[in-house]
Amino acid sequence: MDTREPCVPAVSPTALADTLRFLAADAVQQAQSGHPGAPLGMADIAAVLWRRHLRHNPANPHWLDRDRFVLSNGHASMLLYALLHLTGYDLPMDELKRFRQLGSRTPGHPETGLTPGVETTTGPLGQGLANAVGMALAEKLLAASFNRPGHTVVDHRTWVFVGDGCLMEGISHEVCSLAGTLGLEKLVAIYDDNGISIDGEVSGWFRDDTARRFAAYGWHVIDHVDGHDAEAVERALNQAKSQHGKPTLICCKTVIGHGAPTKAGGHEVHGAPLGAEEIAAMRSGRGWASAPFALAPELAQAWDARAAGALAEQAWSARMAAYRAAWPALAAELERRSAGVLPAGWPARLTALAAGDAALQGKLATRKASQHVLGHLVEALPELFGGSADLSSSNLTNVDASVWVNHGGSGNYLSYGVREFGMAAIMNGMALHGGFIPYGGTFLTFSDYSRNAVRMAALMKLRVIHVFTHDSIGLGEDGPTHQPIEHLASLRLMPNNRVWRPCDGVETAVAWEAALARADGPSCLVLSRQALPGWTRTPVQLDAIARGAYILVECAQAPQLVLVATGSEVEIAVAAAQQLALRDVAVRVVSMPCVELFYAQDAAYRDQVLAPGVPRVSVEAGVTWFWRAVVGEHGVAIGIDRYGESAPAPQLYDHAGLTAAQVSARALALLEAA
DSSP states (O other): OOOSOTTSOOOOHHHHHHHHHHHHHHHHHHHTOSOOHHHHHHHHHHHHHHHHTOOOOTTOTTOTTOOEEEESSGGGHHHHHHHHHHHTOSOOHHHHHTTTOTTOSOOSSOOTTTSTTOOSOOOSTTHHHHHHHHHHHHHHHHHHHHOBTTBOOOOOOEEEEEEHHHHHSHHHHHHHHHHHHHTOTTEEEEEEEOOEETTEEGGGTOOOOHHHHHHHHTOEEEEEEETTOHHHHHHHHHHHHTOOSSOEEEEEEOOTTTTOTTTTTSGGGSSSOOOHHHHHHHHHHTTOOOOTTOOOHHHHHHHOOHHHHHHHHHHHHHHHHHHHHHOHHHHHHHHHHHHTOOOTTTTTHHHHHHHHOGGGTSSEEHHHHHHHHHHHHHHHOTTEEEEESSOHHHHTOOOTTOOBGGGTSOSSEEEOOSOHHHHHHHHHHHHHHSSOEEEEEEEGGGHHHHHHHHHHHHHHTOOOEEEEESOSGGGOTTOTTTOOSSHHHHHHTSTTOEEEOOSSHHHHHHHHHHHHHOOSSOEEEEOOSSEEOOOOOOHHHHHHGGGSOEEEEOOSSSOSEEEEEOTTHHHHHHHHHHHHHTTTOOEEEEEOSOHHHHTTSOHHHHHHHHOTTSOEEEEOSSOSGGGHHHHOTTSEEESOOSOOOSSOHHHHHHHTTOSHHHHHHHHHHHHHHO
């Protein structure tokens, strides 16, 4: 359907696409950096999609039932910026002129939250495609939960542009295989098959039969589309919209840099300005009379989508009003979830759970404590969407209230299969779409697979929760391939990411509370395989857990030593403090479940906990260098700076020097040397 208002005069498809081409070429030239090749090559496809099929309202980029558009090959960012400007988003021409400049809303790669209309931050190839799968999954699940006969209020598509690089990345296999299995029929991927990447013609390193590959995934494939023929693109898009039960891949053959008279089709046009002479020749060859960043009035009018977008949203608003009248509770719930607002009383109800639930007080693995907490959460928070990368029975991320999407098409839990990276990036897409707080589980050592998607969640400030279990050498006999050593430190170094490593069931409940309350970034809950003792706390101590660190065990007099520990090593630190007390050494034990949150507290609180001037020893089953900033120049960091072994956990802790006797001996040596 043509979404333009009826009064817009007809303009040739070539002129519409050339508007995109010249804005992109001129912006890259002015910036003296960027990627003009893909915008020039995809301009014809983008013009047809955005003018005739994409359902959106530039005046309201957050309209609940809008189509989502993802530019997975994010280096083509000027194509997206040109589209947003032309269709009427709050992105004035001056911002296009400031492409890639400090403080502009047109950075080198698209960034959500910075540029109106950008749905996700893309650049790491393949992740935008994965985000799009998450968005399409979110749409499908919300539609199943909220639509009623005669009342369809969730009904939109997810469109994603992908390039050769996106499909070379392994994550594309992970997420596209899953998308086909799940039958995400509202997902349409448009493949810019130009045969060129930075190093040259891709035939030397990428000869996949992409069409057959996606057909094998269970996708509907529309192959051999001329990406420079507007009518052919139109037919393909209409065909994609008519499909049911499968996602669609449209394979468009294009020429990179199409329109550039001497550089089109070569790899040099991929990531460098065309040059003033080439652009001048392109203007002459294509009969383009407008100066850089200038638009003919008829083209500006033809591109403007504000009136059509307003009409589309008004029609939906009328449907929503009828839905609200017929199903008021459902309508209120849909709006609440879409706004990302937790129900009244949450997550504060977890504080009461932490304080009074006997099941969290005893000795149990923190992964088991997490499952117990989830048993309460999943029933009460319908926006929670869980999953695991084929480790549900190990991560303990599923509970009695979990309904597996794999088994019926809708629900609140998904087995992602062995796809850690894909899982994390799909979770990002679900969070970006809205209506869900996703959480997903795997072993901590496999966070390496998903790390870049965790980073993207931190960069985009998304509320996603990673449940990383089997957090140390405490998993025992599986050996060094499964025993994380550097992972805690690595995840803690990620800006805007918060890592929680609770020492018992109570801290686990507080960690979940903090993760749910946090709407501006991801949280990683790092949990033990082995059972850990529960600790008795005063109300003051219970409240202090949420500050990232607190005094768990205090001595009767001024401390001579501060032991700082996390997770399963808190038990070791407490036992070491007891041994030292027998030698008349006054020891304070600090539990620090979230290091970065503790260091976000004011200096007065940090000093209250760590007692400046008192020697410190840290105890954690991971790399020690991270803790040197905590213990100070003269303190001792006890941990593991080598890979593990295959053996029962108690033997491994003794082998690594992580027993109460060994910790107390090193602490005494520190005090004697002081």
